[in-house]
Amino acid sequence: MPTYIHQRPDWPALTWDAGAVAEALVQVRHRQGLLLGRMGALGFDLQAEAGLSALTREVVMSSAIEGERLNSDEVRSSIARRLGLDAAGLPEAGRAVEGIVEMMLDATRNCSAPLTEERLYAWHAALFPTGRSGGDRITVGAWRTETADPMRVVSGAIGREKVHFEAPEAARVPEEMRRFLAWFNQPAAMDPVVKAALAHLWFVTIHPFEDGNGRMARAIADMALTRGDNTRERFYSMSAQIEVERRRYYHELERAQQGDLAVTAWMVWFLECLGRAMDRAEEILSAVLRKARVWQRLTGHSINERQRVVLQRLLDGFAGNLTSSKYAKLAKCSPDTALRDIQGLIGLGVLVQNPAGGRSTSYALANELR
Helix, strand or coil: CCCCHHHCCCCCCCECCHHHHHHHHHHHHHHHHHHHHHHHCCCHHHHHHHHHHHHHHHHHHHHHHCCCCCCHHHHHHHHHHHHCCCCCCCCCCCHHHHHHHHHHHHHHHCCCCCCCHHHHHHHHHHHCCCCEECCEECCCCCCCCHHHCCCEEEECCCCCCEEEEECCCHHHHHHHHHHHHHHHHCCCCCCHHHHHHHHHHHHHHHCCCCCCHHHHHHHHHHHHHHHHHCCCCCCCCHHHHHHHCHHHHHHHHHHHHCCCCECHHHHHHHHHHHHHHHHHHHHHHHHHHHHHHHHHHCCCCCCCHHHHHHHHHHHCCCCCCECHHHHHHHHCCCHHHHHHHHHHHHHCCCEEECCCCHHHCCEEECHHHC
16 A cells, blocks of 8 residues: 555545635635735835735744744845845845745745746755755755655654655656646636645645755745735745644644545645634734834934934844943944934933843833834
């Protein structure tokens, strides 16, 4: 008896309980409508801010699922600069960050363009600009070869990996990907949200590259979801929710690989997880509205560029308390200038001094602006 679904003679004829999936789809589409309605009422600038925050979270968390920790400030910087948004005070992004940002923006901003071999090769090359994964050289910008067999899907720390399933041998990959791409590019025969769930599973099952398959599967799912949202802006992060539910994510992937081709459990879990991701988008909305309150408070007041840069960093989730020395470093100014700027912001009611004094003196946003 076949061990995995890709070994069955009727693969890839995946099936599911239409009633169960339809019920989950109705719920997620309802949440989607509410979320897009709220975000649509924000106005262009706040929509762009919400989209920047959501896409930053998506990139950071998609890598985190694979155990790779990216600097969120670098990710935000890369996305903002590519979209022509304010990146003042943010660090320049490294090559690893630029690559995954390039892939995610292409998947979402160019979601209506066909998905082709060449496009996937370009994504893969962007993910691995040095031709290495960690310290190991890998085949980049091409399907994996026999030297990479057997290709196992694992999770967990090095030395304690858990094998969830084994992908088809490399010789099968070109034909498997030809069928996948033909299906993905055909005119919409199913809801784009359902297609996102199926595309994710199908691509991960093939595992066509030596590395980066999980991140690319999530980018492909985001591509389908963007089509379903009917807007290029991303207001929620599926990867952030998958990271929260990582154990369940790998459990459902593993379960879907075994037995027959009925993948109802995976489809329902994916849709329900997506719904929870949309619910968590309230965090993004709250942060965007908080920024709006701060800048509204400053309407009619003159603040200098240093103050604007530091406030932007605080609003983007600055770690720890703000001190005059941190301010000086962020604003590239002297400690005395930093202290004058801080006192000015306190006078405008934007910052408050925390209770501890002396060498522990620090500052935070006023309570009503947090």
